[in-house]
Amino acid sequence: MPPLASPANSQQRWGRKQDPMDIHGTAADAAEIRARVATVPGWRHRIDVGAGVVTPGNEDTSEELRRLRLPANLQGKRVLDVGASDGFYSFECERRGAEVLAIDDESSLLAGTGNGFRVARDLLGSHAGYEARDVELLDPATDGMFDLVLFINVLYHLRNPMLALERLASVTRPGGKLVLKTYYRTDVRVWLKGRCIGFDIDRRPKWWYFPTTELGGDPTNWFAPNRAGLEAMLGATGWTGIDRIGRYGDRIYYHATRSA
Numbered sequence: 001m002p003p004l005a006s007p008a009n010s011q012q013r014w015g016r017k018q019d020p021m022d023i024h025g026t027a028a029d030a031a032e033i034r035a036r037v038a039t040v041p042g043w044r045h046r047i048d049v050g051a052g053v054v055t056p057g058n059e060d061t062s063e064e065l066r067r068l069r070l071p072a073n074l075q076g077k078r079v080l081d082v083g084a085s086d087g088f089y090s091f092e093c094e095r096r097g098a099e100v101l102a103i104d105d106e107s108s109l110l111a112g113t114g115n116g117f118r119v120a121r122d123l124l125g126s127h128a129g130y131e132a133r134d135v136e137l138l139d140p141a142t143d144g145m146f147d148l149v150l151f152i153n154v155l156y157h158l159r160n161p162m163l164a165l166e167r168l169a170s171v172t173r174p175g176g177k178l179v180l181k182t183y184y185r186t187d188v189r190v191w192l193k194g195r196c197i198g199f200d201i202d203r204r205p206k207w208w209y210f211p212t213t214e215l216g217g218d219p220t221n222w223f224a225p226n227r228a229g230l231e232a233m234l235g236a237t238g239w240t241g242i243d244r245i246g247r248y249g250d251r252i253y254y255h256a257t258r259s260a
């Protein structure tokens, strides 16, 4: 992957007004930006929003970006970011040339995380679209078709994961790509020095169900697949070329292609 543009370049590209002599902005800029950032009760993403201010998210977004292996050039592509949260990946795809629609049903507010998309978009001067709605309501007749769909850390939050994967396939053009990252389970798991080591006893497709707050104390976590369960469900919902690109801790990463 070629090196990413510097945040300063990104902001110029997004149209943020800056003094070209001072790419980090003035102290007054920084104070104003910090005040806007503070209006969001809890950030998930670390986003460089200018004047040296980075939103205080816990997610190591630059490391995740490396693991997700997004296409370097998205010029002329339409990208859908599902469960976009604060929008780090949406803004990154826009920076790589894409027209972006981000959706999020904002159910994370029930689990105590805010949603800073609108604030970050404003500060960055981004043109990414944002709609507060459920993945289940995606419809090719009104949403059109996308070349790339990002489905990052959302699957285990869904009540109807199979329906959601079908809806994603319905708005992805044949040959279009899915980038998916999710929490997943193995039959046996041990955490050792911060690393999750696990294995499956057999290769049967499985999905665990968490009726209340069993998974991480979060009432919006419902289902988690094992590898076989996830791959089988992707195959059954219109996805092919299912390529596991990595694992990290209790997360698994895939690229897949919309069947013709």
Ligand SMILES: C[S@@+](CC[C@H](N)C(=O)[O-])C[C@H]1O[C@@H](n2cnc3c(N)ncnc32)[C@H](O)[C@@H]1O
Residues within 6 Å of the ligand: 044, 045, 059, 082, 083, 084, 085, 086, 103, 104, 105, 106, 107, 108, 109, 133, 134, 135, 136, 151, 152, 153, 154, 157, 158
């Ligand atoms: C764990 S966060 C992941 C955010 C971001 N994709 C990332 O990986 O950093 C899950 C996000 O998905 C959203 N979400 C959960 N269920 C959804 C649904 N049915 N439709 C759309 N968004 C949903 C939540 O509101 C939350 O912002």
